[in-house]
Amino acid sequence: MLEISHVSKTFNKGTVNEKKALDDLNLKLKEEDFVTVIGGNGAGKSTMLNMVAGVYPIDAGTIRIDSTDVSLMPEYKRARLLGRVFQDPMMGTAADMEIQENLAMAYRRGKNRGLSWGITKKEKETYHEALKRLGLGLEDRMSSKVGLLSGGQRQALTLLMATLQRPKLLLLDEHTAALDPRTAKKVLELTREIVEEQKLTALMVTHNMKDAIQIGNRLIMMHEGRIIYDVSGEEKQKLQVSDLLEKFEEASGEEFSNDRMLLS
Amino acid sequence: MGILLAVQGAVSQGVLWGIMALGVYMTYRVLNIADLTVDGSFALGGSICAAMMTLGMNPWLSLLVAIAAGALSGAVTGFLHTKCEIPAILAGILTQIGLYSVNLRIMGRSNTPLLKLDTMFKQLMAATGLSSAWVSLITGAVFCAVLIGALYWFFGTEIGSAIRATGNNENMVRSLGMNTNVTKMLGLMLGNALIALSGALVSQSQGYADVKMGTGAIVIGLASIIIGEVLFGRKLAFGTKLFSIVVGSVIYRIIVAVVLQLGLNTDDLKLLTAILVAVALSIPVMLEKRRQTASYKASLNGNHKEEQEGGHAGN
Ligand SMILES: Nc1ncnc2c1ncn2[C@@H]1O[C@H](COP(=O)(O)OP(=O)(O)OP(=O)(O)O)[C@@H](O)[C@H]1O
Ligand SMILES: [Mg+2]
Numbered sequence: 001m002l003e004i005s006h007v008s009k010t011f012n013k014g015t016v017n018e019k020k021a022l023d024d025l026n027l028k029l030k031e032e033d034f035v036t037v038i039g040g041n042g043a044g045k046s047t048m049l050n051m052v053a054g055v056y057p058i059d060a061g062t063i064r065i066d067s068t069d070v071s072l073m074p075e076y077k078r079a080r081l082l083g084r085v086f087q088d089p090m091m092g093t094a095a096d097m098e099i100q101e102n103l104a105m106a107y108r109r110g111k112n113r114g115l116s117w118g119i120t121k122k123e124k125e126t127y128h129e130a131l132k133r134l135g136l137g138l139e140d141r142m143s144s145k146v147g148l149l150s151g152g153q154r155q156a157l158t159l160l161m162a163t164l165q166r167p168k169l170l171l172l173d174e175h176t177a178a179l180d181p182r183t184a185k186k187v188l189e190l191t192r193e194i195v196e197e198q199k200l201t202a203l204m205v206t207h208n209m210k211d212a213i214q215i216g217n218r219l220i221m222m223h224e225g226r227i228i229y230d231v232s233g234e235e236k237q238k239l240q241v242s243d244l245l246e247k248f249e250e251a252s253g254e255e256f257s258n259d260r261m262l263l264s
Numbered sequence: 265m266g267i268l269l270a271v272q273g274a275v276s277q278g279v280l281w282g283i284m285a286l287g288v289y290m291t292y293r294v295l296n297i298a299d300l301t302v303d304g305s306f307a308l309g310g311s312i313c314a315a316m317m318t319l320g321m322n323p324w325l326s327l328l329v330a331i332a333a334g335a336l337s338g339a340v341t342g343f344l345h346t347k348c349e350i351p352a353i354l355a356g357i358l359t360q361i362g363l364y365s366v367n368l369r370i371m372g373r374s375n376t377p378l379l380k381l382d383t384m385f386k387q388l389m390a391a392t393g394l395s396s397a398w399v400s401l402i403t404g405a406v407f408c409a410v411l412i413g414a415l416y417w418f419f420g421t422e423i424g425s426a427i428r429a430t431g432n433n434e435n436m437v438r439s440l441g442m443n444t445n446v447t448k449m450l451g452l453m454l455g456n457a458l459i460a461l462s463g464a465l466v467s468q469s470q471g472y473a474d475v476k477m478g479t480g481a482i483v484i485g486l487a488s489i490i491i492g493e494v495l496f497g498r499k500l501a502f503g504t505k506l507f508s509i510v511v512g513s514v515i516y517r518i519i520v521a522v523v524l525q526l527g528l529n530t531d532d533l534k535l536l537t538a539i540l541v542a543v544a545l546s547i548p549v550m551l552e553k554r555r556q557t558a559s560y561k562a563s564l565n566g567n568h569k570e571e572q573e574g575g576h577a578g579n
């Protein structure tokens with residue numbers, strides 16, 4: 001499904017700010033894998049997702065999605081295969097455009113845009129139904145500007161947009177981190193439902209260890225641009241937060257010093 | 265009577281220049297790019313239209329040539345900005361400067377009179393028997409109406425939506441599978457095509473094209489957009505917004521006509537326009553700051569009272 005092999009990425013090469021973000025990274029995902037990704041700040045989690053999405057070019061290695069080599073494919077072309085939700089709720093939507101216009105653009109992901117009407121009447125009904133299931137009352141505000149929505153509402157909408165056309169792979173980068181605990185829980189629940197329903201393959205970065213253990217069928221831990229721990233199936237179900245902390249210290253030889261993770 | 269005539273002339277000029285303001289709006293507000301190609305592409309429209317007509321081309325066909333040339337100049341800025349990754353402002357300035365020489369080459373001199381030629385306005389005057397000011401006014405109004413209708417339609421289409429979204433959130437547009445280099449390019453081409461069309465219409469209406477006719481056009485365009493926003497507000501439906509820009513352009517011309525009648529020297533006009541735009545842009549910022557300070561002070565007073573009242577209750 002997804003195959004990352006020997007991928008490396010160094011930012012600001014040859015300057016004082018040189019930073020190796022990914023170091024000979026390897027990862028293989030099977031169809032319908034739902035993988036949670038954890039790791040300290042700067043471990044390379046976002047970079048891994050950005051490399052898969054083609055936000056920046058990779059320095060070495062190959063990335064295949066569904067056996068298509070996408071290593072050199074520009075971001076907008078890869079978008080056909082990918083659904084993405086970002087940490088920043090502002091990143092996934094166009095604030096000055098209507099809710100339904102945002103959905104209509106997402107609905108056309110991977111299709112050629114032409115001079116036909118940007119949104120049809122029939123689509124609007126589909127969007128009405130889709131918004132209803134979010135349970136946020138957005139279905140009655142379809143022609144409101146997205147800029148008027150709260151972060152949580154925008155994030156739920158982005159999630160809906162990312163999965164309106166079934167993506168081959170769903171990339172979630174701490175998509176609940178900016179939300180209050182209740183909204184975060186709701187968006188996470190929604191994520192779970194949608195992934196299950198559409199039988200999606202997904203990569204979800206999170207700082208919440210409990211979520212990382214509970215959700216999905218596989219968990220990977222990253223450190224300094226590498227995967228240092230990879231666990232799935234029953235073994236993953238039995239994990240405790242303390243196990244993860246221990247693993248981290250063992251693999252990295254450092255104390256785990258991330259308040260956000262310890263608190264959760 | 266003099267002032268009435270001056271105002272009528274101003275209105276008809278305002279409508280023709282309003283098309284240029286619509287073009288500026290495409291980049292400045294829709295794409296959220298400050299495109300400085302404007303001064304060059306406006307003069308390009310005028311120059312190429314005059315040159316074509318001098319060669320014997322039909323005045324209406326010459327408009328089409330001007331539109332195509334304007335789109336091409338937008339494409340040059342687009343190429344410099346998207347492919348060569350030159351910051352948009354600089355890319356626009358480069359094209360604008362280059363166009364100065366190009367326009368001189370096109371005309372072969374710095375000024376081309378059209379007085380002896382059959383302009384579209386002269387044709388329409390002969391056909392309708394109306395005065396020159398009325399013909400310019402009506403022609404300009406018809407052009408504006410058709411263009412606003414066409415733009416309204418275009419920005420409702422799939423491609424048009426993607427261009428609007430690019431000005432909002434490029435990152436999202438790419439993640440939804442649209443090449444933002446293409447949307448930016450299209451926006452710049454569309455904007456400069458409108459600007460060149462306006463230049464061509466203005467040159468036919470004033471009876472000559474001049475290589476310097478575009479100087480300061482960007483500021484006039486901005487002034488029109490801002491006057492429209494001040495009068496109608498910023499939260500408008502798209503069609504109304506486009507209309508407000510043309511109205512803004514007309515009002516700008518009326519202001520100019522009035523101050524000239526009051527004895528202002530034409531040489532000082534550009535300074536006046538620059539001041540007008542600077543003031544109009546800074547007023548909202550000042551107001552917001554004042555509002556913020558005022559509401560902070562009000563909250564201080566409010567807290568003060570509460571504290572006192574709390575104190576009494578405690579005693
Ligand atoms: N665009 C960029 N330019 C320069 N350096 C970058 C860039 N993106 C990431 N980096 C660097 O690469 C390293 C990995 O960053 P990345 O964002 O992938 O970490 P992360 O695991 O997502 O961390 P966090 O939990 O803080 O989000 C960091 O040191 C970061 O500073
Ligand atoms: Mg990150």
